[in-house]
Amino acid sequence: MSAGKISSGSEIDDPGYPxxxxxxxxxSKGLLSWIxxxxxxxxxxxxxxxxxxAFLVAGLLAIGIRLHLMSPDGWFLETGAVKAITGDKPTNxxxxxxxxxxxxxxxxxxxxxxxxxxxxxxxxxxMLGAKDVAFPRLNLxxxxxxxxGAFFFISALLASGLDTGWTFYTPYSTxxxxxxxxxxxxxxxxxxSSIFTGLNFxxxxxxxxxxxxxxxxxxxxxxxxxxxxxIQVLATPVxxxxxxxxxxxxxxxxxxxxxxxxxDPVTFQHFFWFYSHPAVYIMILPAxxxxxxxxSVHSHKRIFGYRFVAYSSIAIALLGFLVxxxxxxTSGMSPVTTIIFSxxxxxxxVPSAIKVFNWLATMYKGSISLTTPMVYAIVFIFLFxxxxxxxxxxxxxxxxxxxxxSYFVVAHFHFVMVGGTLVAFLGGVFHWWPKMFGKMYSExxxxxxxxxxxxxxxxxxxxxxxxxSRGMPRRYATYxxxxxxxxxxxxxxxxxxxxxxxxALFVLLKSLFSKERAPxxxxxxxxxxxxxxxxxxxxxxxxxxxxxxxxxxxxxxxxSVSERYxxxxxxxxxxxxxxPAHAGE
Amino acid sequence: MFSVPxxxxxxxxxxxxxESASTFSQQSDTVFYAITxxxxxxxxxxxxxxxxxxxxxxxxxxxxxESQVDHNTKLELIWSVGPSFLLIAMFYFGARGFMEQRxxxxxxxxxxxxxxxxxxxxxxxGTTQNSELHVxxxxxxxxxxxxxxxIHSLFIPxxxxxKDVVPGRFNYMWFRATKASEKLSDEELAARKQVYKDAxxxxxxxxxxxxxxxxxxxxxxxxxxxxxxxxxxxxxxVVHETREELEAWVEEKGKRQPGVDPVTYGRKLYESRGCKSxxxxxxxxxxxxxxxAGSFGTSRELTDGSSVTMDxxxxxxxxxxxxxxxxxxxxxxxMPSYKGMLSTxxxxxxxxxxxSLNPNAAxxxxxxxxxxxxxxxxxTEADVTSASE
Ligand SMILES: [Cu+2]
Ligand SMILES: [Cu+2]
Numbered sequence: 011m012s013a014g015k016i017s018s019g020s021e022i023d024d025p026g027y028p029x030x031x032x033x034x035x036x037x038s039k040g041l042l043s044w045i046x047x048x049x050x051x052x053x054x055x056x057x058x059x060x061x062x063x064a065f066l067v068a069g070l071l072a073i074g075i076r077l078h079l080m081s082p083d084g085w086f087l088e089t090g091a092v093k094a095i096t097g098d099k100p101t102n103x104x105x106x107x108x109x110x111x112x113x114x115x116x117x118x119x120x121x122x123x124x125x126x127x128x129x130x131x132x133x134x135x136x137m138l139g140a141k142d143v144a145f146p147r148l149n150l151x152x153x154x155x156x157x158x159g160a161f162f163f164i165s166a167l168l169a170s171g172l173d174t175g176w177t178f179y180t181p182y183s184t185x186x187x188x189x190x191x192x193x194x195x196x197x198x199x200x201x202x203s204s205i206f207t208g209l210n211f212x213x214x215x216x217x218x219x220x221x222x223x224x225x226x227x228x229x230x231x232x233x234x235x236x237x238x239x240x241i242q243v244l245a246t247p248v249x250x251x252x253x254x255x256x257x258x259x260x261x262x263x264x265x266x267x268x269x270x271x272x273x274d275p276v277t278f279q280h281f282f283w284f285y286s287h288p289a290v291y292i293m294i295l296p297a298x299x300x301x302x303x304x305x306s307v308h309s310h311k312r313i314f315g316y317r318f319v320a321y322s323s324i325a326i327a328l329l330g331f332l333v334x335x336x337x338x339x340t341s342g343m344s345p346v347t348t349i350i351f352s353x354x355x356x357x358x359x360v361p362s363a364i365k366v367f368n369w370l371a372t373m374y375k376g377s378i379s380l381t382t383p384m385v386y387a388i389v390f391i392f393l394f395x396x397x398x399x400x401x402x403x404x405x406x407x408x409x410x411x412x413x414x415x416s417y418f419v420v421a422h423f424h425f426v427m428v429g430g431t432l433v434a435f436l437g438g439v440f441h442w443w444p445k446m447f448g449k450m451y452s453e454x455x456x457x458x459x460x461x462x463x464x465x466x467x468x469x470x471x472x473x474x475x476x477x478x479s480r481g482m483p484r485r486y487a488t489y490x491x492x493x494x495x496x497x498x499x500x501x502x503x504x505x506x507x508x509x510x511x512x513x514a515l516f517v518l519l520k521s522l523f524s525k526e527r528a529p530x531x532x533x534x535x536x537x538x539x540x541x542x543x544x545x546x547x548x549x550x551x552x553x554x555x556x557x558x559x560x561x562x563x564x565x566x567x568x569x570s571v572s573e574r575y576x577x578x579x580x581x582x583x584x585x586x587x588x589x590p591a592h593a594g595e
Numbered sequence: 596m597f598s599v600p601x602x603x604x605x606x607x608x609x610x611x612x613x614e615s616a617s618t619f620s621q622q623s624d625t626v627f628y629a630i631t632x633x634x635x636x637x638x639x640x641x642x643x644x645x646x647x648x649x650x651x652x653x654x655x656x657x658x659x660x661e662s663q664v665d666h667n668t669k670l671e672l673i674w675s676v677g678p679s680f681l682l683i684a685m686f687y688f689g690a691r692g693f694m695e696q697r698x699x700x701x702x703x704x705x706x707x708x709x710x711x712x713x714x715x716x717x718x719x720x721g722t723t724q725n726s727e728l729h730v731x732x733x734x735x736x737x738x739x740x741x742x743x744x745x746i747h748s749l750f751i752p753x754x755x756x757x758k759d760v761v762p763g764r765f766n767y768m769w770f771r772a773t774k775a776s777e778k779l780s781d782e783e784l785a786a787r788k789q790v791y792k793d794a795x796x797x798x799x800x801x802x803x804x805x806x807x808x809x810x811x812x813x814x815x816x817x818x819x820x821x822x823x824x825x826x827x828x829x830x831x832x833v834v835h836e837t838r839e840e841l842e843a844w845v846e847e848k849g850k851r852q853p854g855v856d857p858v859t860y861g862r863k864l865y866e867s868r869g870c871k872s873x874x875x876x877x878x879x880x881x882x883x884x885x886x887x888a889g890s891f892g893t894s895r896e897l898t899d900g901s902s903v904t905m906d907x908x909x910x911x912x913x914x915x916x917x918x919x920x921x922x923x924x925x926x927x928x929x930m931p932s933y934k935g936m937l938s939t940x941x942x943x944x945x946x947x948x949x950x951s952l953n954p955n956a957a958x959x960x961x962x963x964x965x966x967x968x969x970x971x972x973x974x975t976e977a978d979v980t981s982a983s984e
Contacts, residue, residue: 106825181746276761309660311660356685375660406686407693408692412756415750480611483826
C-alpha cells in the first residue's frame, strides 16, 4: 500500500516536477477534433457549455416570469418590447408558454444532465484512475442526442410554442394546439441521452475500478453517480413509453389518457410521476455527491460516516421509486393508496437528513478553508435543509390538501433544485475548474458570487412560501392584488440572484485568460483526480495511479515554499529506481 | 379579501394563512404550525452548527484538522432513528386529518360542480345553476365535481381544501364552513349598485369586496393549470347563516332575473338543462329528438296518426309529459320528463326561444301585434310569471 502511495503521489505533487507539455485541451486542435472526440473530458466540457447555455435561456425566461408578476394584472409580457416579438398572442398565453419552457428546459436540458453529464463525465474516469469511460462512443452519442433533443425543443419553441407545463398533463396535452409532439419527441430523445450516460457510468464503475479500490474505498461522488445512474437506467424508459403513448393518443386517439376516447387522465399522472419523482433524485443525488467531496476536502477532514452516506444514496435511489403518488394527493386517488404514499414519502426523508448531519459532523473539528467551493457548499446545506424540511409540510396529507399546487410547492422545489442542485453544481464547477482548465479564478469574485446567489435566492423564494400558504396558486399569469407585496419582493430577489450568477460566469471566464497555472492539487484533495496534472493529460495518468483512501488527508500537507499541497511519505524513503527522472534537477 | 392589498393588514389570519373559515382550516393550520415548529427546532441547531463550525474551525492553509474521527455508530443511529418518531407523528396527524376530509358525512348538503374552461358552474338541484358557490354555516356541504374537457382543481384557501376536477369521473369533496359571510344592508347595496348602473359598468367583486347580492365572500381558485385563462378561473364562496337563507337564495337564483328577456333566458336553459344534446337548432339536423328550427307554429304529425300544432300548450305538455304525444318517427326514443324541474316561467322562456327560431312565427307575431293581439301575449307572460311564484 505504501509503495502505491509513492508512485501515485510524489511523481506529480512534487514541486518542480514538469507538467506534461500537452493536456487534453491542447493535444489536438481544430473544431473537428472536438466534434469527433471520444475523450470523456472533452465531452464533459462540451456538456458543460451546453447545459450552461440551456441554463442561461431558461434563467432568462424565469426573469421574464418574475418581471411579469410585478403587477397583479401582469406587466412585463404586456410591454411593447415583448409584444413586438409575441405579436397579438394573448398575454396569458405568452405567460403560459414562458413558464412551460422555463420548466421544461431547466428540467430536461439543464438539471438532469448538469452534474452527472458535465461534471460526471469529466470526473468519473479520473476518480477511478482510468483512461476513459467504458464506452466512449456511447458517451459521445449521448452528447449528440442531448443536442438533438435540444434542437427539438427549440423547434417546438419556434413552431407554435408549448403551453402544457413541463408535466404534459393529459387531457390538456392531448388537446393543446401547441407543438406538443415536437417537445415530447425532444424529451424522449433526451431520455435516451440520459440512459446512455447512466449505463456508461454503471459499467465503468463496475468494471473499471482499479485494483485496491473496493466499493467502500470509492469517493462518495462515485457512489452518488452510481445511484443516479441506476435511476436513470430504470426510470427513464418509463418516461419514454409515457411520452410515446401521449403522442399516440394525440395522433391516433388510442383511448388511454383522454376521457373523450374513454381514457383516464389520472393514469398519465401515475406514469409521468413514476419517472419524474425518481428524476428528482437524478437531480439531487449527484449534488449530494459533490457536496460530500467539497465538505470533506475543504475541511481537510475525513468524511464522517462514509458508509451511512454511501448507503443513504442507494436507499434514496430505491425508495425514490415508491413515492411518486405524493404528487397526486388531491387527484382523487383512493384514501388507502394516498396514505401509503404519504408514509413512504416520510421514509425517504430520513436518508437525506442523515447526509446533512454527516456533513456537519465532517466540518466539526476540521481545518476549514473558506474557499469559493466551500462557501457554496455551506450555502447548499443551508438552503437544502430548508427545502428538505418544507417537504414535510407537503408530505403530510392534511396540510398538503391546502398547499398542493400553490406557491408553497414552487418555493419548496426551487429550494431543492436551485438552492440544492444548482448551488452544488456551481460549487462543483468552482471546485474542479482549476483541474478542468488549469486556471485559478479570483477567490474574491467567487465568494462574492456565492453571497449574491445566497441573498438573491432567499429574497426570491422565501416570500413564495408565504404566498403559497396564503393561497396563491401556481402557474397564474395574473393574481389578486393582496399578493402583490410578496410577488414584488420575489421579483427583486430574482434580479439579485441573476446578478450573482452572472458574476460567477464572469469570474470563471475571466480566469481562462490568466497566465498563471493552477497546481495539480489545488485544494489538498486525496481523491485521484488531484493526482494528475491540471489540466489532465489526454490519458489522464502517465502511470496507473495506485489507490489510497480517498479521504485520508493526513499525509497531504501545505508546502509554503512552493505554495502548493504536497503528499509526504514520512515512513519510507524513495528507492533509487523509484526516484522521478528529474529528481536531480 | 380582494380589497386588502397590504399583506399584514389582515391581522386575524396571521402571517401564514388567509382567514380560517372551516373546521378543516383550524385542524390543518394546527398541524402546519406543529410541523413548522419541529422544522425550526431542527433548523436552528443545524444553522448554528453550520456557521459555528465554519467560523470556529476556519484554519490557515496547511493546518491539520484537530481530529480525523470518521464515524460514531451510536451517534449516527441516534440521528437516523430519533427523528423518525417525529416523522411518524406528522404522518399520523396528517393522515387523520386527511381521512376526515375523505369521509363525507351522511346528509350533507349536496352541490354539483361543473368546471369548464374557464368557468365554474354550481348546480343546486331543481332549477338553480350559478357561478357562485353558496353554502350554509355549520352544516356539511358536499361537492360532486366533474369537468368537461381538461382537468381543473377546486381550491378554497379559507377552508384549506382542494380537489382535482377531472373529466370523465366524479370527484367528491366536503367541508363545514364556520364563519357566515357578512351582508351589506339593503340601502348600502342599492347605493353601491346605483354607482355601477350610472357608469353602466358591471359589478366589480374585487373593488367592492362583496357579491352583487351584498355578501362578503371567500376566494375560490382553480389550481390545476388549464390553459389561457387559468388564472382568471376564480369565483367566490358565500356562507349563509341559516339553511333557510341559503334556500331562499337558491330559489331566487333559480328564477329568471328581472330584466332578462325570455328568449335569452330560454336559450340559456336550452344549453344548461340538456335539451341541447337531443334537439338541434339547425333545420333538418336530427339528434335524438326533432330539430327546433322553424318548428314553432307548424303542424306536427304524431305516431298515432293525428296531428297537433306546436304552440305553447303543446311544448309544455312535451316537456312535462313527453309520452302523451309522440312525434312520428320518434317512437321508442324517450325524452325524460322535466315535470317539477322547470318552472312555468322556464317553460314559457323555452317556448319563446323555440318560437324565435321560426322567422315565420316571429313575422306572424309582428302582424298580430299590429292588429292589437299583443295585449293577449303580455297577458300570458304575466299569468305565467305569477303562476310560477
Ligand atoms: Cu416527488
Ligand atoms: Cu385552471
